[in-house]
Amino acid sequence: MARADQEADVLIIGSGPSGAVTAKLLTEAGMSVVTLEQGTWFDPGDYPGDKKEFELAAGKQWHPAPNVRDRERDYPINTSESDVEPLMQSAVGGSATIWAGHWVPFLPSDFKVRSLDGVAVDWPFDYYEVLPHLEAVEKLVSSSGTRGNPGYPEQAGYPTPQIPIGKAGMKLAEGMDKLGWHWWPGLNAMPSIPWQGQNPCARRGTCMFGCPEAAKWSPDLVLFKEAKKYGHRMIAGARVSEIIYDDNLSRVTGAVYIDQNGRERKQMAKIVILCANAIGTPRILLNSKSKRFPDGLANSSGLVGRNLMMHPFGLVMGHFEENLESWYGPSGQLINTLQFYETDESRGFVRGAKWGGMSGGGPLSSKGFVGSEVFSDNGRIEDHWGENWHKMIESKFGRTALWAIVGEDLPEESNRVEIDADLVDSDGIPAPKIIYKTSENSRRLLDFHAERAKESMEAAGAKSTSVAPQMRESGWHLLGTTRMGNDPKESVLNQYGQSHDIPNLFIFDLSAFPTGAGANPTATLMAVAHRQATHLVNEARNVEVA
Amino acid sequence: MANFSDAEREIYGKLADYLIPSWKDRPAATSVGVHRHMLDEVLRIRPDLEAAFQRAIARCPGQDISKELNALAREDNAAWTALTTVTTGGYMMTDEARAAVGYPGQVAPPYDPNETPEYVTNGMLDRVKARGPIFRDTRHLS
Numbered sequence: 010m011a012r013a014d015q016e017a018d019v020l021i022i023g024s025g026p027s028g029a030v031t032a033k034l035l036t037e038a039g040m041s042v043v044t045l046e047q048g049t050w051f052d053p054g055d056y057p058g059d060k061k062e063f064e065l066a067a068g069k070q071w072h073p074a075p076n077v078r079d080r081e082r083d084y085p086i087n088t089s090e091s092d093v094e095p096l097m098q099s100a101v102g103g104s105a106t107i108w109a110g111h112w113v114p115f116l117p118s119d120f121k122v123r124s125l126d127g128v129a130v131d132w133p134f135d136y137y138e139v140l141p142h143l144e145a146v147e148k149l150v151s152s153s154g155t156r157g158n159p160g161y162p163e164q165a166g167y168p169t170p171q172i173p174i175g176k177a178g179m180k181l182a183e184g185m186d187k188l189g190w191h192w193w194p195g196l197n198a199m200p201s202i203p204w205q206g207q208n209p210c211a212r213r214g215t216c217m218f219g220c221p222e223a224a225k226w227s228p229d230l231v232l233f234k235e236a237k238k239y240g241h242r243m244i245a246g247a248r249v250s251e252i253i254y255d256d257n258l259s260r261v262t263g264a265v266y267i268d269q270n271g272r273e274r275k276q277m278a279k280i281v282i283l284c285a286n287a288i289g290t291p292r293i294l295l296n297s298k299s300k301r302f303p304d305g306l307a308n309s310s311g312l313v314g315r316n317l318m319m320h321p322f323g324l325v326m327g328h329f330e331e332n333l334e335s336w337y338g339p340s341g342q343l344i345n346t347l348q349f350y351e352t353d354e355s356r357g358f359v360r361g362a363k364w365g366g367m368s369g370g371g372p373l374s375s376k377g378f379v380g381s382e383v384f385s386d387n388g389r390i391e392d393h394w395g396e397n398w399h400k401m402i403e404s405k406f407g408r409t410a411l412w413a414i415v416g417e418d419l420p421e422e423s424n425r426v427e428i429d430a431d432l433v434d435s436d437g438i439p440a441p442k443i444i445y446k447t448s449e450n451s452r453r454l455l456d457f458h459a460e461r462a463k464e465s466m467e468a469a470g471a472k473s474t475s476v477a478p479q480m481r482e483s484g485w486h487l488l489g490t491t492r493m494g495n496d497p498k499e500s501v502l503n504q505y506g507q508s509h510d511i512p513n514l515f516i517f518d519l520s521a522f523p524t525g526a527g528a529n530p531t532a533t534l535m536a537v538a539h540r541q542a543t544h545l546v547n548e549a550r551n552v553e554v555a
Numbered sequence: 556m557a558n559f560s561d562a563e564r565e566i567y568g569k570l571a572d573y574l575i576p577s578w579k580d581r582p583a584a585t586s587v588g589v590h591r592h593m594l595d596e597v598l599r600i601r602p603d604l605e606a607a608f609q610r611a612i613a614r615c616p617g618q619d620i621s622k623e624l625n626a627l628a629r630e631d632n633a634a635w636t637a638l639t640t641v642t643t644g645g646y647m648m649t650d651e652a653r654a655a656v657g658y659p660g661q662v663a664p665p666y667d668p669n670e671t672p673e674y675v676t677n678g679m680l681d682r683v684k685a686r687g688p689i690f691r692d693t694r695h696l697s
Binding site: 058061065069118121124153157172174183186192193211212213222347391399406407 | 576579596603625628640656658661663669672686687688689694696
């Protein structure tokens with residue numbers, strides 16, 4: 010028999026960026042809030058970024074793919090039918106503990122792709138409705154940047170000054186300048202001066218292995234500490250097996266979870282908000298079956314788990330004569346460009362991509378320039394090892410800048426999350442399987458952008474370039490599996506992230522996004538969560554609770 | 556963690572020096588201890604590599620290194636990847652190799668966030684602004 014703890018006003022499942030914003034706003038409004046997080050707390054002192062072994066550790070313990078890390082706190086994912094490996098972290102703070110801090114708000118057109126380009130669906134609200142919430146969360150994350158980017162409508166500035174773009178960023182900017190293409194100094198979720206308890210970015214360039222400086226914003230560093238002052242309760246190491254649905258009340262009443270000691274417990278609540286990412290959230294819903302919802306909770310539309318989007322991701326590297334000291338960070342973007350973001354049908358595809366300019370990384374990243382796969386085509390190891398390895402290091406290490414291309418992935422119902430027939434996590438809870446195929450539109454998009462990125466590298470003076478199109482381990486951005494919309498037959502949630510089926514069930518994570526844009530989603534994720542949580546606070550008396 | 560015999564370390568040293576020989580002022584793999592203390596250090600950090608690494612050295616006795624390593628790369632990718640990861644990982648963690656390639660490690664360089672950047676003083680950013688907005692507005696759709 011599961012033990013039931015005291016009922017909360019609100020139960021949040023998942024402690025990433027959307028869960029953190031929600032917890033802060035709701036607790037400040039006086040609600041009692043409990044967050045269940047499957048992972049545990051990380052200590053910034055444990056992050057490997059300031060240690061010599063950081064790149065070796067990044068290959069296993071700090072790898073972003075749960076299937077590679079294979080820790081007890083991770084759940085396995087069957088990816089045998091997916092072109093892309095999903096990436097995430099199980100921890101208080103979620104995947105934001107290992108994100109790069111790239112802060113790239115969606116653009117106005119991203120909310121209106123059906124109206125503008127005749128594809129996918131429009132969002133039930135627009136950019137301008139999100140903008141004030143975006144400006145609010147840009148303060149919360151202690152962002153650093155330069156105001157006035159003509160890639161966006163005018164908006165407020167950022168709380169801390171621009172972090173230097175370094176020699177690598179300057180080299181990339183010079184190429185764009187020669188071509189007359191748009192670029193802008195990188196906007197990042199990390200301060201350049203001490204701010205709100207965060208330290209200034211130290212430019213170690215190891216953001217994606219956790220920030221040992223406690224500079225890069227992540228929920229565990231700031232928002233949950235603030236929420237605790239108002240009585241927020243975090244239960245770490247709590248793995249939710251199902252959400253409890255009362256057929257008589259037609260409401261959810263809480264969740265069953267397994268604690269770190271393997272005990273089954275219940276957390277009851279008047280309102281449940283899922284923030285467990287676009288694989289974790291549908292997994293929990295599909296594992297929560299009842300008489301009314303035999304195919305998974307809140308799934309009368311049949312769309313729970315459908316429309317999984319993962320941004321197509323490519324890298325174009327430029328190798329330069331000069332020493333760019335390109336091991337320095339931040340791994341947050343040095344500069345970025347929206348030059349080819351909007352649709353131009355003459356290119357043979359719709360929508361576009363944002364490029365983030367980044368440094369080449371540490372010495373083992375240089376091994377990636379060689380890779381193991383080159384030997385599959387009858388090459389010989391001597392082509393890349395021995396003296397040639399030294400020559401490669403001499404010509405590329407520290408001398409490489411790169412464009413990371415994040416393209417838009419359009420929703421398709423066939424790309425989906427299911428419950429695997431056999432796979433379970435370490436607590437025996439059924440694990441997800443994803444079925445995902447990269448679309449022809451995405452392939453054409455990446456090919457076009459890679460060619461343009463090569464041109465910019467050549468304009469910048471690169472002596473050679475390397476292209477890594479559509480990498481398998483690139484599923485950083487997981488979106489769309491319980492999307493918002495106005496029609497209950499075509500969507501799972503209404504415009505406030507509220508289930509069409511169950512009025513006291515909400516979803517505020519990237520699952521709710523009807524489309525994914527061609528940009529890193531965390532800025533918009535947090536802004537939309539801020540909008541939804543603000544609405545919930547304002548309408549709390551009217552929400553039909555358990 | 557495995558205890559490697561002197562013979563195993565000697566065999567691995569031959570393979571490591573074939574992958575990373577001395578060149579100009581850069582040391583060979585074994586001269587920075589890749590087959591000695593650095594092997595132990597790498598496998599302490601990455602014990603998951605041990606089985607595939609042992610497979611690699613068992614399969615490559617160092618009689619004809621080129622033939623052995625080319626065959627390994629083609630026929631046992633996991634073992635080849637473990638061998639090269641252990642070798643480059645160990646090599647690049649040493650002070651000697653880092654000094655030779657001019658790499659200070661992931662240090663924190665000092666900077667002044669209030670310093671006016673070069674791209675502002677030389678007019679590069681002004682040229683971006685002068686070209687004007689590039690986004691598609693949607694207010695007419697709301």
